[in-house]
Amino acid sequence: MDRGHLLTEQVNPSSQNLDKLSCLELVELFNCEDAKAVAAVAEAKQELAEAIARTAKSLRHGGRLFYIGAGTSGRLGVLDASECPPTFCTSPEMVQGIIAGGAAALVRSSEDLEDRAEDGVGAIAQHKITQLDVVVGITAGGTTPYVQGALQAAKARGATTIFIACVPQEQVQIDVDVDIRLLVGAEILAGSTRLKAGTATKLALNIISTGTMVQLGKVYGNRMVDVAVTNNKLRDRALRILRDLTDLEPDAAETLLDRSGKSVKLALLMHWTGLDKAEGDRLLVEHKGNLRAAVASCQG
Structure with missing residues (x-):
């Protein structure tokens, strides 16, 4: 041809x-x-x-x-x-x-x-x-x-x-x-x-x-809130996202990230709504992983 x-x-x-x-x-x-x-x-x-x-x-x-x-x-x-x-x-x-x-x-x-x-x-x-x-x-x-x-x-x-x-x-x-x-x-x-x-x-x-x-809701604002925390660089990025969006001190951000199972999205939801990990997981599943929608459902 x-x-x-x-x-x-x-x-x-x-x-x-x-x-x-x-x-x-x-x-x-x-x-x-x-x-x-x-x-x-x-x-x-x-x-x-x-x-x-x-x-x-x-x-x-x-x-x-x-x-x-x-x-x-x-x-x-x-x-x-x-x-x-x-x-x-x-x-x-x-x-x-x-x-x-x-x-x-x-x-x-x-x-x-x-x-x-x-x-x-x-x-x-x-x-x-x-x-x-x-x-x-x-x-x-x-x-x-x-x-x-x-x-x-x-x-x-x-x-x-x-x-x-x-x-x-x-x-x-x-x-x-x-x-x-x-x-x-x-x-x-x-x-x-x-x-x-x-x-x-x-x-x-x-x-x-x-x-x-x-x-698909894997971003909040312009932050990659579904980032996989698989190495030190990505853990540092996850902690910076948490601190930027919550004004938490470094130690508190570390604790929150670990409590969430290293999920930035879940950590933010837990912090903003007061939900525990299990309830936060359930709410995210209900809203197909969309953090903004999950947070809004608790404020409505």
Whole structure:
């Protein structure tokens, strides 16, 4: 298949003399071109908002979020998924990244595997995708058979399907629920989509996962109140959140965090309402983990 017509494969006129530039000129050119990644994400804001709304709805009803891709796109999906448990205390099953070639492809190039649509279909079957789940197919050029096969299989199973590509719809058409196009233009290094396309994709995934977690009540204000307290750095962050939001002294914040079972969200609820751990847990479950709603129910 000739992909030379795709936007991601075009030659960038701004970098025709790339190999003649000084180090400073290289940095300046990269910086100028990278600004287009941010602009491309802004152009896709409506589609990104819809992706957040659909994903939050699915996860709220017990569904899961899957990113699937090959090469750089697959690695970006795995990266975003792997950051959700420590940031939002989600289970590893809630947000998952699937990459063509499996874990080995994270550190060793396996780009040839992207041509196997049947492997994408198999990945959907292996993870037992259902109508409750959301599958985000990531492919800069839009034509990756592995991703195309996975999305078709996911749609057939009734899952919500989301497509992220860096080519316009007229170049690559696909039948999905949410079609996100990040049109960053030709790369500085022709065809190297780990550059602007990768940057824009990372931004989009940040927005989708974080926006979804906000909608699920895993954030209070702009604080990650569901942070997993698994090391000294995260314990320090948890204590700073508690002290900032309650004005507690350090020793009192330590005691409160430990009484709550190292749950910042539960600690705040206990402090603001006077509830014990068991009652606080019950109230959070009743309000689907939404701290603001749980606190409001006690003040009403």
